[in-house]
Amino acid sequence: MSLFDPSTLQRFERFRQNRIGWWSLLTLVTISALALLGPLLVGNRPLVLKVNGAYRFPVFAGFISGRELGLEIESEPNYRLLAEELKRNGRGWLVMPPVPFAPAEVCEVMPEVSRDAEGRWHDPRGTIAEGRIFTLNADGSRRQTWTIIAGRPHGDARLFAEGIGIARAKIADGKVVQRAPATDRTDWEPQGSLRTQVPSPCPPGLDGHWLGTDESGHDMVARLFGGFRLLLLSALIYLPCAYGIGLVLGAAMGYFGGWFDMVSQRAMEIWSNIPFLYAIIFLASLLEPTLAVLVLILVAFSWIGLAQQLRASAYQVSARDYVTASRALGASHARIIWSHILPNCTTVILTTLPFSLHGLVFSLSALDYLGFGLPPTEPSWGELLHQAKENWAAWWILGPTLFCLVGTMVMINSIGEALQDAFDVRRT
Amino acid sequence: MRDYVLRRLLLVPLTFVGITFVAFCFTRFVPGGPIEQALAERQQADRKRSTAARPSGPASPEELDNLKRRYGFDRSLLEAYAVWLGALPGPADWITVRIDKAGKAEAEVADDLIPGKSFKLNISQTGDVFTLTTADGKPRAHWFAAAAPLPDDPEKATRVLVSRRAYAGLLQAELGDSTTSDKPVWDEIKSRLPISAWFGGWSLLLAYAISIPLGVAKALKRDGWFDRTSTQLLFILYSVPGFVLGVVGLNFLCHQLHWFPSMGFNWEHAFISTVLPLSCEMVGAFTALTLFTRNGLLDNLTTDYVRTAKAKGLSNRRIVFVHVLRNSLIPIAATFGGNLGFFLTGSFLIEFTFNIPGLGLLGYDSLVHRDYPVFLGLLTLSSLAMLIGNIVSDLCVAAVDPRIRFDKSA
Numbered sequence: 001m002s003l004f005d006p007s008t009l010q011r012f013e014r015f016r017q018n019r020i021g022w023w024s025l026l027t028l029v030t031i032s033a034l035a036l037l038g039p040l041l042v043g044n045r046p047l048v049l050k051v052n053g054a055y056r057f058p059v060f061a062g063f064i065s066g067r068e069l070g071l072e073i074e075s076e077p078n079y080r081l082l083a084e085e086l087k088r089n090g091r092g093w094l095v096m097p098p099v100p101f102a103p104a105e106v107c108e109v110m111p112e113v114s115r116d117a118e119g120r121w122h123d124p125r126g127t128i129a130e131g132r133i134f135t136l137n138a139d140g141s142r143r144q145t146w147t148i149i150a151g152r153p154h155g156d157a158r159l160f161a162e163g164i165g166i167a168r169a170k171i172a173d174g175k176v177v178q179r180a181p182a183t184d185r186t187d188w189e190p191q192g193s194l195r196t197q198v199p200s201p202c203p204p205g206l207d208g209h210w211l212g213t214d215e216s217g218h219d220m221v222a223r224l225f226g227g228f229r230l231l232l233l234s235a236l237i238y239l240p241c242a243y244g245i246g247l248v249l250g251a252a253m254g255y256f257g258g259w260f261d262m263v264s265q266r267a268m269e270i271w272s273n274i275p276f277l278y279a280i281i282f283l284a285s286l287l288e289p290t291l292a293v294l295v296l297i298l299v300a301f302s303w304i305g306l307a308q309q310l311r312a313s314a315y316q317v318s319a320r321d322y323v324t325a326s327r328a329l330g331a332s333h334a335r336i337i338w339s340h341i342l343p344n345c346t347t348v349i350l351t352t353l354p355f356s357l358h359g360l361v362f363s364l365s366a367l368d369y370l371g372f373g374l375p376p377t378e379p380s381w382g383e384l385l386h387q388a389k390e391n392w393a394a395w396w397i398l399g400p401t402l403f404c405l406v407g408t409m410v411m412i413n414s415i416g417e418a419l420q421d422a423f424d425v426r427r428t
Numbered sequence: 429m430r431d432y433v434l435r436r437l438l439l440v441p442l443t444f445v446g447i448t449f450v451a452f453c454f455t456r457f458v459p460g461g462p463i464e465q466a467l468a469e470r471q472q473a474d475r476k477r478s479t480a481a482r483p484s485g486p487a488s489p490e491e492l493d494n495l496k497r498r499y500g501f502d503r504s505l506l507e508a509y510a511v512w513l514g515a516l517p518g519p520a521d522w523i524t525v526r527i528d529k530a531g532k533a534e535a536e537v538a539d540d541l542i543p544g545k546s547f548k549l550n551i552s553q554t555g556d557v558f559t560l561t562t563a564d565g566k567p568r569a570h571w572f573a574a575a576a577p578l579p580d581d582p583e584k585a586t587r588v589l590v591s592r593r594a595y596a597g598l599l600q601a602e603l604g605d606s607t608t609s610d611k612p613v614w615d616e617i618k619s620r621l622p623i624s625a626w627f628g629g630w631s632l633l634l635a636y637a638i639s640i641p642l643g644v645a646k647a648l649k650r651d652g653w654f655d656r657t658s659t660q661l662l663f664i665l666y667s668v669p670g671f672v673l674g675v676v677g678l679n680f681l682c683h684q685l686h687w688f689p690s691m692g693f694n695w696e697h698a699f700i701s702t703v704l705p706l707s708c709e710m711v712g713a714f715t716a717l718t719l720f721t722r723n724g725l726l727d728n729l730t731t732d733y734v735r736t737a738k739a740k741g742l743s744n745r746r747i748v749f750v751h752v753l754r755n756s757l758i759p760i761a762a763t764f765g766g767n768l769g770f771f772l773t774g775s776f777l778i779e780f781t782f783n784i785p786g787l788g789l790l791g792y793d794s795l796v797h798r799d800y801p802v803f804l805g806l807l808t809l810s811s812l813a814m815l816i817g818n819i820v821s822d823l824c825v826a827a828v829d830p831r832i833r834f835d836k837s838a
């Protein structure tokens with residue numbers, strides 16, 4: 001059974017005729033390819049940065065200290081703020097990825113504020129009822145803050161240097177009534193590039209967050225993208241492992257039969273009767289739940305189903321005459337399994353593949369949803385669902401997550417159905 | 429058939445011991461077990477108390493030993509498992525005392541014959557032998573005394589463990605006490621069982637009552653608009669995990685529209701608090717069952733016996749509902765036994781989402797709080813249900829399909 005023999009081509013043609021399945025496959029492949037681009041599409045480091053005449057590529061170079069870029073900070077600058085500053089002072093420019101937030105980055109949503117004709121301060125949502133407006137340093141720390149009540153400065157105002165307050169004033173009805181130190185001559189009239197902070201989760205459309213932010217201030221687009229990347233990565237670990245084990249054991253059991261088959265069957269019965277979700281939660285609490293660990297635990301429980309299916313098909317093949325014939329010709333067990341049993345299992349592998357993926361996405365999301373999955377810093381759709389449950393007013397968390405999860409599931413299942421149609425023996 | 433069922437039944441205890449033993453091993457080796465939990469609780473209690481109160485500190489060797497004994501960690505893995513199973517007698521009731529200089533000690537223990545009463549036991553030491561007597565000087569059945577030395581014991585006096593040995597395990601239908609609530613595990617399970625059975629029963633009934641007729645209807649009007657649209661709809665439903673649907677429903681129908689209560693379950697408003705969780709619970713199984721019925725029916729409609737029946741002049745109705753339906757129910761019967769487990773153990777994710785106090789949520793809580801007796805009790809129940817369910821499946825298949833003889837194939 002070579003890759004391009006007529007029957008394979010015929011099946012491929014039939015797969016393509018299922019339009020939903022075919023387009024699902026193309027879409028999933030495209031999204032996966034985009035996901036591989038990673039920080040080039042979604043990230044908080046610029047693709048290209050030109051400061052003082054020198055070009056840099058932080059997305060590849062990684063950490064660049066603020067001092068290297070001529071700023072007065074040691075830490076990494078907040079490039080989104082740096083972009084505005086560079087635009088103002090003309091020292092250079094930078095190009096951010098299309099989504100300028102990293103999946104694991106906790107963003108403070110700080111939309112710019114403006115003043116209307118009556119002197120009231122507004123953010124994009126309306127007059128600020130109670131909050132603060134402030135100016136920022138390049139690293140994102142506050143430079144000067146004012147308390148705003150009912151749109152007007154009222155109460156505390158502070159000036160900071162390196163995070164420490166160096167001057168403060170009390171304002172009542174727009175006038176400075178008290179200042180400390182008393183001799184301070186700072187201008188306490190709000191000016192410069194002023195912003196305010198919106199608490200998380202923040203609704204869509206503010207400060208470049210197209211879909212808003214989640215509970216802890218992660219950008220939703222970046223989070224969903226990161227979640228898909230994690231799913232992709234886990235599939236890349238999961239599928240080879242689960243199919244490798246299932247294939248080898250299943251083929252061996254079906255081919256050798258006898259006591260080996262008996263003992264393995266009993267062991268598998270015991271193992272598969274241990275409630276999957278209980279056991280995985282147990283093991284995840286024992287081991288540090290990194291993605292690899294979690295996926296390997298999933299493998300440990302899901303190879304059984306595959307092995308059972310492959311065992312059945314290996315069992316059928318091993319009873320065929322051509323297997324007996326090649327054994328009579330002196331072919332070794334390994335050779336028979338490799339050249340007769342395994343090729344005949346490809347149908348089973350291909351048709352079960354989408355359903356394994358369905359199971360993987362379901363399990364990972366369910367675990368994260370229950371809070372037994374990845375640590376909360378990792379982006380995951382299950383964790384977003386959990387937030388949506390706790391935070392029911394934040395529709396912008398539930399909606400996009402639901403769309404992504406169900407969309408992915410529908411596409412995977414459509415591919416599965418198309419594959420099953422294409423490989424349906426009754427139609428060949 | 430009888431032989432086959434007997435053989436399968438004989439394998440059940442073997443597999444059951446395998447399952448529970450593997451799970452028991454988990455409980456022994458997973459960190460953060462009941463002892464660590466108890467110690468952490470102690471520390472927290474100490475921190476909360478004012479500094480003037482009793483000085484805190486790490487647990488003394490004596491307290492640590494008591495904790496170990498309480499949770500059965502003083503025994504080896506195999507021994508502890510045998511005690512849990514009820515194959516070995518374990519200390520059902522115990523107390524530790526110190527022998528005074530005269531080689532004597534007293535212990536006040538709960539009476540095992542008269543509930544709610546206690547009685548005194550006198551312990552006397554001669555050499556390495558301890559003798560136990562009641563107040564009237566006679567020995568008491570089932571009560572034993574043994575030296576229980578501690579490592580680095582600050583006190584000189586010999587520590588003696590006075591215990592009543594009894595079989596109290598699974599074989600005696602005892603599952604021990606919950607380590608979080610101190611209630612018997614059986615009581616915990618019994619108090620949750622009605623809710624899980626309520627949901628399980630309804631979802632079982634509705635799933636079969638809706639999806640089989642629906643599948644038949646779809647197969648009879650094959651490729652019509654109803655068949656095609658409902659297949660697409662079912663397909664999308666299948667792609668939505670039940671708990672996701674739960675979150676969506678909770679969000680819109682409970683919180684926004686206030687059609688349903690948002691949390692928990694209430695027998696007084698059983699109907700209204702059942703609708704939403706039940707629909708979420710059924711989504712997946714429902715789709716699979718409907719498509720199973722439909723495809724099975726379609727496969728069978730093209731077979732020779734249908735042609736024969738038609739040639740014989742049987743009515744279409746009779747062919748479909750008597751001959752074809754029975755044959756296409758075989759694969760469905762093969763999965764019927766699996767429902768038994770579901771029926772008993774409830775749906776973990778749905779109960780978590782809707783905060784329904786069923787067995788699934790009990791299992792979740794027992795895992796979070798490392799309540800091993802409850803966890804093992806639930807595991808016992810669910811694995812028994814699964815093992816028996818497998819046999820029930822086989823019986824169902826045999827009942828629907830007289831051609832199947834397990835005696836020959838097995």
